Amino acid sequence: MSTSYVIPQRRVWPEAAPRTAYSVASGDLRLSANTTCWPAQRAFEERVSETLASRGWSLHRAHDVDAEKGHGFIDSQARGIEVFRSVPKTAPLIVIEAVWQYSHHVLAGLRAHEGPILLIANWEGRFPGLVGLLNLTASLTKANIEHSVLWSQDLTDEWALAKLDEWLETGRIEHDTSHVRELGQLADSDEVALGTALAHQLRDEKAVIGVFDEGCMGMYNAIIDDEMLNATGIYKERLSQSALLAEMDQVSAAEAEQALQWLENAGLTFHWGTEDATELTRAQVLSQMRMYIAALRIGDDYGVDAIGIQYQQGLKDQCAASDLAEGLLNNVARPPVSSRDGKRELWKGAPLPHFNEVDEGVAVDALVTNRIWTAMGFDPATTLHDIRWGEDFGDDFVWVFEISGSVPASHNGGYDKSYSMRQVPMFFPKGGGTLSGISKPGEIVWSRVFVMDDALHADVGRAHVVELPSEETQRRLHATDHQWPIMHAVLHGVTRDQLMARHKSNHIQVAYAPSADAADRALEAKAAMFAGMGIQVHLCGETSI
Numbered sequence: 001m002s003t004s005y006v007i008p009q010r011r012v013w014p015e016a017a018p019r020t021a022y023s024v025a026s027g028d029l030r031l032s033a034n035t036t037c038w039p040a041q042r043a044f045e046e047r048v049s050e051t052l053a054s055r056g057w058s059l060h061r062a063h064d065v066d067a068e069k070g071h072g073f074i075d076s077q078a079r080g081i082e083v084f085r086s087v088p089k090t091a092p093l094i095v096i097e098a099v100w101q102y103s104h105h106v107l108a109g110l111r112a113h114e115g116p117i118l119l120i121a122n123w124e125g126r127f128p129g130l131v132g133l134l135n136l137t138a139s140l141t142k143a144n145i146e147h148s149v150l151w152s153q154d155l156t157d158e159w160a161l162a163k164l165d166e167w168l169e170t171g172r173i174e175h176d177t178s179h180v181r182e183l184g185q186l187a188d189s190d191e192v193a194l195g196t197a198l199a200h201q202l203r204d205e206k207a208v209i210g211v212f213d214e215g216c217m218g219m220y221n222a223i224i225d226d227e228m229l230n231a232t233g234i235y236k237e238r239l240s241q242s243a244l245l246a247e248m249d250q251v252s253a254a255e256a257e258q259a260l261q262w263l264e265n266a267g268l269t270f271h272w273g274t275e276d277a278t279e280l281t282r283a284q285v286l287s288q289m290r291m292y293i294a295a296l297r298i299g300d301d302y303g304v305d306a307i308g309i310q311y312q313q314g315l316k317d318q319c320a321a322s323d324l325a326e327g328l329l330n331n332v333a334r335p336p337v338s339s340r341d342g343k344r345e346l347w348k349g350a351p352l353p354h355f356n357e358v359d360e361g362v363a364v365d366a367l368v369t370n371r372i373w374t375a376m377g378f379d380p381a382t383t384l385h386d387i388r389w390g391e392d393f394g395d396d397f398v399w400v401f402e403i404s405g406s407v408p409a410s411h412n413g414g415y416d417k418s419y420s421m422r423q424v425p426m427f428f429p430k431g432g433g434t435l436s437g438i439s440k441p442g443e444i445v446w447s448r449v450f451v452m453d454d455a456l457h458a459d460v461g462r463a464h465v466v467e468l469p470s471e472e473t474q475r476r477l478h479a480t481d482h483q484w485p486i487m488h489a490v491l492h493g494v495t496r497d498q499l500m501a502r503h504k505s506n507h508i509q510v511a512y513a514p515s516a517d518a519a520d521r522a523l524e525a526k527a528a529m530f531a532g533m534g535i536q537v538h539l540c541g542e543t544s545i
């Protein structure tokens with residue numbers, strides 16, 4: 001049959017070569033991050049390649065290094081789609097990650113891939129490959145894409161090699177996740193009554209989360225579909241970061257100055273410098289004060305119960321980083337902000353929970369935490385952290401939980417124990433201060449709300465924060481990003497590998513309770529509230545339930 005239409009030919013995929021795995025490397029969108037991190041990525045890829053060779057396999061890199069750009073990362077979704085056009089559909093495929101990456105760069109290719117998929121990261125603090133892997137596994141889980149995960153310092157340990165062999169032989173890796181159990185029926189208690197009542201209230205009365213530009217840094221997992229979210233009683237108000245910038249312009253210089261002076265009076269140490277490109281300046285922080293005030297005013301306009309600023313792409317090229325504003329919003333004690341007419345103090349004596357990186361799993365969790373902790377009379381300050389890295393210290397495995405810029409000051413023991421440093425230039429060209437510190441020792445509840453099997457789930461567990469000798473803290477800070485806030489967390493009854501195997505996010509939510517008993521009770525109320533919202537709850541490790 002002849003036709004004048006231009007009909008495209010069906011694409012023919014190449015055949016997979018025997019005992020050959022294909023590899024891809026997903027990167028950041030920012031050239032500065034990709035070129036800086038490239039040497040670490042290349043070194044780890046070489047290690048993976050050598051290890052495969054020692055097993056009689058070869059590794060074929062599915063895309064070239066771009067000499068002009070100076071790195072070999074997939075740096076956009078479109079590039080990822082292009083790369084996957086030449087990957088044999090049924091070939092074993094390894095996503096090698098030594099750095100923070102944007103999951104959506106490779107999601108399209110992985111969705112359509114028919115062969116076994118392995119995500120592998122190096123156990124390294126310097127560049128957050130583990131954080132990248134955790135986001136990708138969470139994103140693939142949400143997308144119902146079968147895959148396996150593995151991590152290792154240098155692929156010489158027997159545990160990792162055995163797991164790699166398992167994948168090469170069977171196309172799958174089974175990990176030990178015996179620390180996870182279903183919540184089941186809760187016994188009657190005041191905490192269960194509280195959690196259940198708060199869930200009913202939320203579903204009956206509803207809540208609004210203000211989302212300043214959905215979808216941060218390719219974190220597909222952090223977007224919860226409205227149908228799923230609305231069933232819990234939570235609704236999104238979609239806001240634009242452009243409106244935030246416009247509102248920042250309306251904040252007077254005097255208001256911004258007052259807020260900064262409030263922080264200085266409260267004892268927050270600013271690491272001031274003069275070089276805008278690499279150091280923290282007063283102008284940068286004043287811009288952050290404007291953002292803090294503007295966010296509260298917009299939140300007030302829309303009657304939100306929590307707010308999230310996407311912050312990185314777009315906003316980071318327009319103004320100083322939003323981190324300082326975010327940390328302040330999550331704290332009870334913070335510079336007072338009035339409505340535009342000056343008649344009302346906004347969220348007086350209370351935080352406006354902020355979900356960093358507009359992670360909507362964090363939004364649900366922060367809202368729940370805020371309501372339970374407030375009802376129980378505990379400090380409701382809560383934050384996410386990146387699960388960045390960790391090492392043994394003494395008898396414990398101590399995690400480096402490290403959010404990329406800010407925590408509520410109460411987590412550090414107050415403003416006078418907190419400090420602000422210029423955000424990392426590679427990520428934040430216009431600077432801005434962090435709200436950093438070393439999280440105080442104490443008892444915490446940790447959790448994560450995530451999408452799996454087309455439903456909302458929550459993992460909850462207990463941990464405590466330890467104080468480490470200051471040399472060890474500094475070592476950990478300098479082995480990662482020393483500008484960012486750090487928490488030395490010891491999980492109860494969950495090993496390093498169990499957390500890595502199970503956790504469905506690069507983020508973990510934490511909140512302090514005044515004692516171990518109080519934390520156990522708060523966890524119980526939280527589990528009951530999640531369950532009452534229709535979320536499937538899993539208890540992880542040792543809990544009192």
Ligand SMILES: C[C@H](O)[C@@H](O)[C@@H](O)C(=O)CO
Nearest residue numbers: 100128131386404427506
């Ligand atoms: C600045 C970096 O891009 C970080 O934002 C990144 O590692 C994360 O925090 C991911 O949660």
